[in-house]
Amino acid sequence: MSDTHTGVPSVLAFDLPRPVPVDDLDACPVGDLFRRLGDKWSMLVLILLGSRPHRYNELHRAIAGISQRMLTRTVRALEADGLVRREVLPTVPPSVEYSLTPLGQTLLEPLSALADWAVRHGAEISEARSQRAKSA
Amino acid sequence: MSDTHTGVPSVLAFDLPRPVPVDDLDACPVGDLFRRLGDKWSMLVLILLGSRPHRYNELHRAIAGISQRMLTRTVRALEADGLVRREVLPTVPPSVEYSLTPLGQTLLEPLSALADWAVRHGAEISEARSQRAKSA
DNA sequence: CCGTATCCGATTTGATACTG
DNA sequence: CAGTATCAAATCGGATACGG
Numbered sequence: 001m002s003d004t005h006t007g008v009p010s011v012l013a014f015d016l017p018r019p020v021p022v023d024d025l026d027a028c029p030v031g032d033l034f035r036r037l038g039d040k041w042s043m044l045v046l047i048l049l050g051s052r053p054h055r056y057n058e059l060h061r062a063i064a065g066i067s068q069r070m071l072t073r074t075v076r077a078l079e080a081d082g083l084v085r086r087e088v089l090p091t092v093p094p095s096v097e098y099s100l101t102p103l104g105q106t107l108l109e110p111l112s113a114l115a116d117w118a119v120r121h122g123a124e125i126s127e128a129r130s131q132r133a134k135s136a
Numbered sequence: 137m138s139d140t141h142t143g144v145p146s147v148l149a150f151d152l153p154r155p156v157p158v159d160d161l162d163a164c165p166v167g168d169l170f171r172r173l174g175d176k177w178s179m180l181v182l183i184l185l186g187s188r189p190h191r192y193n194e195l196h197r198a199i200a201g202i203s204q205r206m207l208t209r210t211v212r213a214l215e216a217d218g219l220v221r222r223e224v225l226p227t228v229p230p231s232v233e234y235s236l237t238p239l240g241q242t243l244l245e246p247l248s249a250l251a252d253w254a255v256r257h258g259a260e261i262s263e264a265r266s267q268r269a270k271s272a
Numbered sequence: 273c274c275g276t277a278t279c280c281g282a283t284t285t286g287a288t289a290c291t292g
Numbered sequence: 293c294a295g296t297a298t299c300a301a302a303t304c305g306g307a308t309a310c311g312g
Contacts, residue, residue, distance in 0.1 A: 029258025030251045031180065036261075038174020040285075044167060056294050067286050072295065082264025093293050094292085103260055110249040115166045117246040122165020124239055128218025176305075192274055203306050208275065229273045230312085 036081060041066055041074045043111065046100070049084060050108040053099035083107060172217060177202055177210045179247065182236070185220060186244045189235035219243060 037043050041063065048054060048062055060071055075098055078084035083104035089095040100108065173179050177199065184190060184198055196207055211234055214220035219240035225231040236244065 029254040029261070031176075032258065033250070033254035033261070034174060034179050035176065038170060040167070040171060043170050047166075060294095067288095068295070069287090069297090070285065073285095080265055080268045081261045083261070088294095091293090094295095096294060103257060103264075106257065107253060110246070110253040113246040113249045114169070117243060118165040118169040121239060121242065122168065125165070125169070125217045125219075128239075129216055132216045204275070205277095205307085206305060209305095224274095227273090230275095232274060 036077065037111075039074070041070060042078060043115075045071075045074055045078060045098075046083065046104065046108065046111060047115065049098055049100045050105070050111075053097050055098070056096050059098065078104070172213065173247075175210070177206060178214060179251075181207075181210055181214060181234075182219065182240065182244065182247065183251070185234055185236045186241070189233050191234070192232050195234065214240070 037046075044063060045059060048059060054062065056071070056075075059075070060066065060068065063071070066074075075084060075086070079086050079098075082101055085099050085101050085104075087097045087099070089097060173182070180199060181195065184195060190198065192207070192211075195211070196202065196204065199207070202210075211220060211222070215222050215234075218237055221235050221237050221240075223233045223235070225233060
C-alpha cells in the first residue's frame, strides 16, 4: 500500500540530479503535512499543547483570536491525525483535556526549529515587505 | 518599530510560566510565516529553488500541477517576503531566473527538518486517519 | 518566453445563536 | 464547560484568454 514513498529517504536531497518528485505531490507526505499544519491555528495549538495539556476553554483563552468553531475543528483534525489526544474527564461540569500524543511530541521538535527561525528572521520578512511597498 | 518581538528569544520557551504570546498572533512571526508557507505551492517552490535557480517555465514544468496564475502569485509573494530573488535576463526571448536569497536559504534548513519529519512519520498520520474512519 | 486579467467554483474562516 | 448549527464573507485555486 505504502509503496509510493516508502523508499524515499528525503525529499530534500538536493544532490539528486532530478528535482523533487512533485508529480506525486498529493501523495507526498511533505506537502500533505504542510497543508494540514498550514492553516491558521494548528501549529499554535500544537505548540501550546507542547508546553502542557490544556482544556478546551484554556486553549480558547490562550489563543484568544480563535472562534469556537475553528478551535474545535483544528483540535479534531489534529486528533484524527494522531497528533493530539482528547480525553473526557468524568467531572461534574464536564471537562475535556487535550494533550500531545507521542507522535505529536516528535513533531514538536522540527516545528520548534521552524518557529525559532520565524522569531529570528520575522523582522527581516516584514522589512522586505515594507520596502517592496515603497519601491512600487 | 520592531519593538514588538525584538526581545523575544523563542516562542517555544516551554519553561515560561505563561503560554506563548498568542494575543499578538497577527504580529507573531511564527503564525505569520506559517500562513505564508501554508498554501499549496510556496514550500515546493522554495525547495525547488533550494536545489538550484530556476526559470519561470522550468518551475512550471517541474511542478506540473500548478497554473500560471498560482505560480506567478506564489513566486511573487515569496519575492515580496525577501525569500526569493527575481532576475530578468536581457536575452532575446526574455528569460527570468528565480533564486533563493540568503534569507531564503537559511529558511531552507528548518524547512528540511520538518520535511524530514513528514517523510519519516507520514505513514503514521495516514494510518491514524484510516483507523479513525473505521471506528466511526 | 513571461507574464497579467477576468471569471468561476471550492474551500476556509468567522459571528452568532443555541444545546447537553 | 464544551461543544454544535447555520449563515455569510473572504480567500484560494484553476481555466481561459490576452498582452509585452
